[in-house]
Amino acid sequence: MRVVYTDAAWSLDDNGQVDPSRAVIEREVFGPDVELDFGLHDGRFLLDGPEFHRHVRGASALVIYRCQVTRELLDAVGPSLKVIARSGVGVDNLNAPLLEQAGIAGFNIPDYCGDEVSTHTLALLLALERNVCTQDRLVKGDRWSVHAGGLPRRLAVRTAGIVGFGRIGRATARKLRAFYDRVVAYDPYVPADLMAAHGVARADDLAELFGAADAVVVHAALTAESDRLIGADALAHARPGTLLVNTARGRLVDVAAVLDGLERGRLGGFASDVFSPEDPNDDPVARKLLERDDVVVSAHRAFLSAESERSVRRRVAQGVAAALHDSSSKRDRTTS
Structure with a gap:
């Protein structure tokens, strides 16, 4: 299973480059059986267009921050997608009606900050x-x-x-x-x-x-x-x-x-x-x-503290892991 963090600000190092080694909390939660991948970043995260869509193809789960959930995004990922998590309080970019129509689970973290x-x-x-x-x-x-x-x-x-x-x-x-x-x-x-x-x-x-x-x-x-x-x-x-x-x-x-x-x-x-x-x-x-x-x-950082960032990262990862496990269990019951 592959989980893509489309635009995780915490994944950037001091030089503004994506550093996968920062995903300590996520690897602890997901374990070795889940592949973690991170967004395309060149000054800003790439959140749409052909290159981005190729990057997310085949993901089992997406974790989004500012990324917008659209029909184009769902089509780009394909049928492997089981869950989308919004790493934050708001749901305006999660597009719940579209997710419900597509049969894809979605959730946010409404109370961490x-x-x-x-x-x-x-x-x-x-x-x-x-x-x-x-x-x-x-x-x-x-x-x-x-x-x-x-x-x-x-x-x-x-x-x-x-x-x-x-x-x-x-x-x-x-x-x-x-x-x-x-x-x-x-x-x-x-x-x-x-x-x-x-x-x-x-x-x-x-x-x-x-x-x-x-x-x-x-x-x-x-x-x-x-x-x-x-x-x-x-x-x-x-x-x-x-x-x-x-x-x-x-x-x-x-x-x-x-x-x-x-x-x-x-x-x-x-x-x-x-x-x-x-x-x-x-x-x-x-x-x-x-x-x-x-x-x-200020630069959209009202939510930010060391404690809130650790909390939302862990709770998002736990929610995604649970959704993938539930999806896998349902698939196993269907094929048995």
Whole structure:
């Protein structure tokens, strides 16, 4: 059996080259009977096209990170494919309907990095609140000034809002309550009683949330329903100077609407760990955001810690191994 890790960032050495010897956890889980293979990388991982499709042909399992599951990918691998694992929380690139139609198992790891993402969310938000990044740039540029970057506001009298109240939204709520006077959340699939158990008030819609909050953090799942959820309509209800932070998925937020909100003063700052496309330098609108002092960004690493990386790697490998074993057992029963 052959397992292909299409775009495992942990497999890259310090020179940006794929190093199979790094797969210590994976080899421990799979044992000697499973062949491990890794993605094609030349500055970036190759995730589509003829060369990539030749590389994955005949795999028993795929482990994907940013790679998109498409009909072309499934056809390229062929009938040997039994399972696809998403090495992460999101399912937007796993394409569950297609996998179900093809009879291929698929899974993600939804709960391995709640502490990391919620902490990163607070780090970005507090950097905006206290103008930390602006001060850092100015002082390092020999422009020392106490008041540069504007006057911060007192958080103990402010309200924070959360869009999406799943595992990570709830972890973030607990941390927000240490800084803000009040926390409200919008999630049409979570009842007010559950939010109340976490000390959070429920908003019935985005208009109510943005109308109440001084800062809003985004933790929603990306689905067809939530694509560009935070756009011009939602931001029209924001209080002047509202801060917005996205550590979920890039396509949840319309960056053109964010740029307009910043230019008009509707938003007081924006921080994001995620963009679509992945690197904001590849998008002309996002590049304009990068030029602004009221924007703070990171490179889709909110999930990252030594502990979370070890955990997700082991749990993915264990899930793939179990799926392959189950598939093999079914085949043996059928042929016996």
